[in-house]
Amino acid sequence: MQNDQLSGLLCIQQSVLASSGVLQQTYDIIVENHAVMPQATGAAIELIEGNMLRYAAVRDSRPEVKSMQLPLVGSLSGRAILTGATLICNDSETDDRVDLEACRRVGLRSMIVTPIPYRGANIGVLKFYSSEPGVFGDFDELVTQLLVGIIAAGLSQISETEALAMKGKLLEAVQLKQEFVSMVSHELKSPIAALLGALPLAEDALASGETATGQRLLAIAMRNAERMKRLVDDLMDVHAIDEGHLSLDLKNVELSEIVSTVLADLEPTARSKQLRFAVTQPQEPIRLNTDPNRLSQAIVNIVANAIRFSPIGGIISINMELSANQAVIRIDDQGPGIPEEFRDKLFTRFSRVAGDHAPGTPQGTGLGLFISQNILHELSGGIQLDSQYKSGARFIIRLPTEQHQAGRGSERGG
């Protein structure tokens, strides 16, 4: 029998080596191998979860065994974990170290349990059991210890994989940061180039009495100074988002008032492209407990994009409604829509689609949608692009209404 057990052990070793290194596979290979412990009627790998032991793998056809949990204290498995020793129970009916009730429930009379070591502690056990008493001996103890060695090797391999993944993530973060800095400098250079280009020419034009040209150039300088300001403001917000402290000042407000203010601010830009805002809202006011300035900022970014991409003379529709305790704001434009290949990147920083530099409208910083999404998220809402909408771009903003939010608040408190 010992030769058969060693063959089983070899077979397990080979299967584990040939497997993809996923730990669960190793567990399954071990418990499923009958030859390695032929006298056992079942095998299991139990891992600590809180103060219980849960089956990570089991060979037993009975469903009540598969879903079994054992207490850490008062079971032989728990004792093996705490003492670090392989323990054999020859008869559960007379052995006071075992959870007799659990053993009777699954018809277990004898067992051998070996702790699984990982980083200086035992994280679970490998257990073989039988419905007959006294079937495990000293040689079985050796076999189980060899098997546990295979599991421990798998575990340390996993931690190495984890370390590599962590390193990869760190490198990726550093690279993202570098890309961000490079993008920011590039984005700042465009308005700086316009400023440094426009100002000397304005000076020359004004000195030679070409007032109209001088004024046109000063307007360019002004526009680009504002663009730099917008970019810096946006960068501060991105920084606050990254640090997780976007400041919020919650007030009880009416949604339509916020939307009206946003549209009034953007009206001059819209007029320059002969665009019209079509606003629809329910008769009942939609009240929100939100940060009006941040919400305005989030909506401005979306409407400003709609203006930027709208054809001259187009209509931008803003629809507000209450739906399932949520305030829903739908913003539609008649522009070219968002190209499919760009949709994944839509809410990431410095993402831009072609045509962003439309004449007559302030240039985007490439941060607007990223900021809007994060603000709305902070306000317990969200934003999405309606990919079904084909006549332009449609963004849908959802926010909890006052009542809904109050309800959630008390849930949290309780």
Add this chain to the structure above:
Amino acid sequence: MKIVYVDDDEDLRDIVELALLSHGGFELQCSTDGASALALVEQWQPDAVLSDVHMAGMDGMALLAELQSNPATARIPLIFLTATTDRQKRAGMLALGARGIIDKPFDPRRLGEHLAEMVSGAS
């Protein structure tokens, strides 16, 4: 000297136009992206193309490659006007066959002179 200037930034197009006009001796036509520049260059046959690099859609590098692959435009020199400081990228632009690079920000009072030198200089 006929120049096609390609940049998606409206203000910079205005500035370059004014800078070259005040310098004198330049005729300028502008494009907002690589794709529309291709047709303009082929049809108008300028003495040189001045182009931004970073543009949505067809960028400056793609424009350069396209111009070079078309016999009708292959001999027209292209000069990049760019904010890129990345050495590798700059080396790549020249290796691809760009005639030269003018940095953004640029001195508008010297742009015409600088450009004329590059166009007539190395062949």
